[in-house]
Amino acid sequence: MDAIKKMKKEIKNPFPDGNCFFCGINNKFGLKLKFYWDEEKKEASTEYLPAKHFTGQGNILHGAIQMGLLDEIMGWTSYAFTEKMAVTSDINVKFLKPTYINREKIRITCQVTSKEGPKIKMYAKLFNIEGAVCTTAEGSYHLLSSEKYRGITSLIKIVPFENIHAAAFKQLNLEWLEAYELFEPADLKYLDNPLSNILEQGGKILMAITDNAVIGTCAIIIEKSNTAELAKLAVSPDVQGKGVGRMLAKESIKEARKMGLKKLFLVSNKKLNRAIQLYESFGFKHMPIPKDTIYKTADVYMELQIN
Numbered sequence: 001m002d003a004i005k006k007m008k009k010e011i012k013n014p015f016p017d018g019n020c021f022f023c024g025i026n027n028k029f030g031l032k033l034k035f036y037w038d039e040e041k042k043e044a045s046t047e048y049l050p051a052k053h054f055t056g057q058g059n060i061l062h063g064a065i066q067m068g069l070l071d072e073i074m075g076w077t078s079y080a081f082t083e084k085m086a087v088t089s090d091i092n093v094k095f096l097k098p099t100y101i102n103r104e105k106i107r108i109t110c111q112v113t114s115k116e117g118p119k120i121k122m123y124a125k126l127f128n129i130e131g132a133v134c135t136t137a138e139g140s141y142h143l144l145s146s147e148k149y150r151g152i153t154s155l156i157k158i159v160p161f162e163n164i165h166a167a168a169f170k171q172l173n174l175e176w177l178e179a180y181e182l183f184e185p186a187d188l189k190y191l192d193n194p195l196s197n198i199l200e201q202g203g204k205i206l207m208a209i210t211d212n213a214v215i216g217t218c219a220i221i222i223e224k225s226n227t228a229e230l231a232k233l234a235v236s237p238d239v240q241g242k243g244v245g246r247m248l249a250k251e252s253i254k255e256a257r258k259m260g261l262k263k264l265f266l267v268s269n270k271k272l273n274r275a276i277q278l279y280e281s282f283g284f285k286h287m288p289i290p291k292d293t294i295y296k297t298a299d300v301y302m303e304l305q306i307n
Contacts, residue, residue, distance in 0.1 A: 011035045011044065011080050012240055022072040035076040044077040044110045050101045061099040061106075067091070069108050070124045070137035077110040078120050078141050083241050083274070086120060086141040093137045097128075104129035118143040156215070156244060158251045161194065161205035168214035169194055169205065172234035180271050186294045190221065190232060197221075203228065204255050208235070208244050215239050218248040220255060226262040230304075233275065245278055253282060257306055264306060267298040276300060 011034075013023060021030045035046045048069065056062040071091055078086040099106060110124035120143055126135040161169065170191040177183040190197050198205055201222050208216030216239070219232040230252055235244045256264055266284065268276055284302040293301070 009037050009039065011037050011076055012237060022068060023076075033072070035073065035080075037080040042081065042111060044073055044080055045107065046073060046076075047105045047107050049103070049105045050099070052101060055101055058098070059101055061101050063093075063095060066095070066099060066126060066135050067093050067137070070110075070126060070135065071139065073108050073110045073124050074122045074137070074139045074141060077112060077122050077124075078143065079241070081112050082115070082120065082143060084143045086143045089119075089140040089142050091137055091139040093135065095135050097132065097134050099126060099128055099134040102129070106134075113138075156208050156210045156247060158247060159207050159209055161199065161207055161217075163195070165205075165207050165214060165217075166194060168207070169217050169232070172214070172217055172236060173232050175237065176234055180269070182269055182271070182297045184295055184297060190219065194219070202259075204252075204259070205232075206248060206251055206255065208248055210239075216244045216248050218252045220252055220259070220261075220264075223265070226260070228256060228259075228261050228264055230256075230264045230266045230279075245275070246281075249278060249282060253304070253306070261306055264304045266302050267293055267295055268300040268302070269297055270299055272300075276302075279304075 013025070021027055023033050023035070024030050025032055031048060033046050033048060035044055037044055046069075050061045050065070054062050054065045070093060071088060074091070075086060075088070078084070106129070107127045108124060109127070110122050112120060113123050114121045120141050122139050122141065124137045124139070125133050128134050173187070173191055174183065177187060194205055198219055198221055203222045204220040206218050207214055214236075216235040217232060218230070218234075221229040221231050223229055230249070233245060233248060233252075235248070253264065264284075266279060267289070268279070270276070279302055282304065284304045287301050287303050289298060289301040
C-alpha cells in the first residue's frame, strides 16, 4: 500500500491561496505538496517525486531542496500539533547518504520532540524509495501568538443570520456531522427550519463571512428563560485551524450575555477533541449527561455559567 494512503488525515492548508514554493497552490513553479497527519503516531508525512531540474551533482537531489523539504514539513508538523503557525529559529541538517533523482518518490516524516511555551522542537527524516534514511534534520521553531499572526481572521465578519444563509447553515453542519458519522434525524429540526425552531423561539444564529462567502456558523437555542444551548458550531473545512471557530464561540458567548442568559450548555462527542478543547478554554465544565438529551450519539455534556 502506498505509504501516504496510510495517513489518517490530510492537513488543511492554512494558506489555500498562497504562493509558498513548497505548498502554495498558485505558485506555478512550486511543488504543491500535500501533508498528512497520523494522530496515533503524532507524525506528519508527505511524498515528493524529485524533478530533474533540481539535480545537484551526479544525479543527486540538490541539498538545498532537501533542506527546504525538511524545514517545510517541520512547519506543518508544528501547525498540526498546536494549531498555530511557527517560524524557524534554527535547523541542523545531516546528509547521511545521497538522495538520487530516479523517477521514484521520496518520503519525508516529522515528529515533535519537545514543546515548552512558544518553543517547539522537531525531528524530520527523508527516506528514499527503499526506505533508507538519507537526510535528517533537528529544528527549533517559535510559535506565533494570535496577536502576531491573525491570518484570515482579520478579514472575517460575524453577522446575524438572514434567510439567505439558510442553505449554508445546513450544509456546513451536515459536512462535519456526516464526516464524523454523528448525523441524527434530530439535527434536521434545526437545520431544516432555523427560522421557526431557533430564531422565532428567541434564539440567535451567527454567521462568519469573508469575501461574501459563508465559512462558519454557531447557534444559541433557547431552552428556558435564562438557559440556552450553544449548538451547530461549524466551520468550513477550507479554513479550519485559523481561529474561525474561536471567533464564533466568543461572539456567541458575548451575545448570550447581552440576551441576559445565565447558563449555556452543549452536547458533543469525544470524537470532536479539538472542539471540546475549545469549549474548555472558554470555561465550559464537564457535567453528567442529562437523561433527556435528544441526541443518541452525545457522550459529552458541558455547561458555562455566565456572569
